[in-house]
Structure formats: structure tokens, C-alpha cells
Amino acid sequence: xxxSYEPVWTPRLLSLFRIVFALLFFAHGLAKMTGYPAxxxxxxxxxxSLFGVAGLFEFVGGAFLVVxxxxxxxxxxxxxxxxxxxFLVHAPQGFFPSLNGGERAILYCFAFLFxxxxxAGVWSIDAARTRAVRG
Numbered sequence: 001x002x003x004s005y006e007p008v009w010t011p012r013l014l015s016l017f018r019i020v021f022a023l024l025f026f027a028h029g030l031a032k033m034t035g036y037p038a039x040x041x042x043x044x045x046x047x048x049s050l051f052g053v054a055g056l057f058e059f060v061g062g063a064f065l066v067v068x069x070x071x072x073x074x075x076x077x078x079x080x081x082x083x084x085x086x087f088l089v090h091a092p093q094g095f096f097p098s099l100n101g102g103e104r105a106i107l108y109c110f111a112f113l114f115x116x117x118x119x120a121g122v123w124s125i126d127a128a129r130t131r132a133v134r135g
Contacts, residue, residue: 015121018075019066021111024076026062033059050088057081065115068124075116082109 031039032055045052057078064074082105090102097103120126 011122014115014118015068017111017124018068018115018120019123020073021108021115022062022065025058025108026066028057029055029060029062031055054081054085068092068126069118071120071124071126072116075112079109079112079116082106082112 027037030036031049032040032045035042035044040051040055045055045058049060058081059076061078061081064070065078086102086105086109090097090100090105093100093102097106
């Protein structure tokens with residue numbers, strides 16, 4: 001039996017979940033694209049390389065998800081990126097994610113799949129746009 005506070009907190013926690021995961025993901029893209037705070041040196045990542053395209057997805061897609069803009073399609077796209085990344089980079093190194101270094105890729109994949117299905121939550125540009133349309 002749901003408690004009386006569940007309808008109030010569920011969409012807020014969904015927003016918080018989205019924001020935290022998106023900020024962590026954005027940080028990966030930021031490091032790949034700019035070298036900040038640590039990672040590849042700026043100019044050393046070829047944008048049209050697989051690593052560069054992944055960094056661009058993480059940087060731009062992460063920013064979109066932080067603010068909750070076009071959340072569902074962006075999250076589904078990023079979920080797919082992480083699935084492809086897992087199978088291209090981690091799975092060839094062994095079956096077990098704890099040994100092949102793929103745990104984060106799997107977590108991001110399924111977190112973004114969840115966000116893509118559940119939506120952005122109440123603290124998002126998507127929710128504000130929906131409220132504006134409804135009047």
C-alpha cells in the first residue's frame with residue numbers, strides 16, 4: 001500500500017537521480033573534450049575517432065540530461081552508446097564485468113534506459129515545457 005508522500009517524492013527523486021547520473025556522465029565527456037579536470041589533453045582527442053564521438057555524446061548528452069531537455073530521446077541514445085561501448089571495449093576483455101572494467105558502462109546503460117522510459121521528473125525543462133503547454 002503506497003504511503004501518502006510517495007506521489008510527491010517519487011518525481012523529485014527521479015529528477016535527482018537524473019541530475020546526479022547526468023553530472024557524472026558529463027564529467028567524463030568534459031575530461032575527454034577538454035582534459036579538465038583530468039584525462040586526455042585538449043587537442044589530443046580526434047573528434048571523429050570513436051573516443052572523440054563518445055566524448056561528444058557524453059559532453060552534450062550529459063548537459064542536456066542535467067537540465068532535463070529532450071530527456072527521453074537523449075537518455076535512450078546514451079543508453080545505446082553505453083551498450084555499444086561495453087560490447088566494443090569491455091566484453092572482449094572477458095565475460096565478467098567486475099574483471100573487464102565494464103561495471104560503470106552497464107550501470108550507465110541501464111540508468112539511462114530507466115530515465116528514457118520514466119522521463120525527467122519534475123525538476124526539468126521538459127516538465128516546465130509540459131506545464132506551459134497545459135496552461
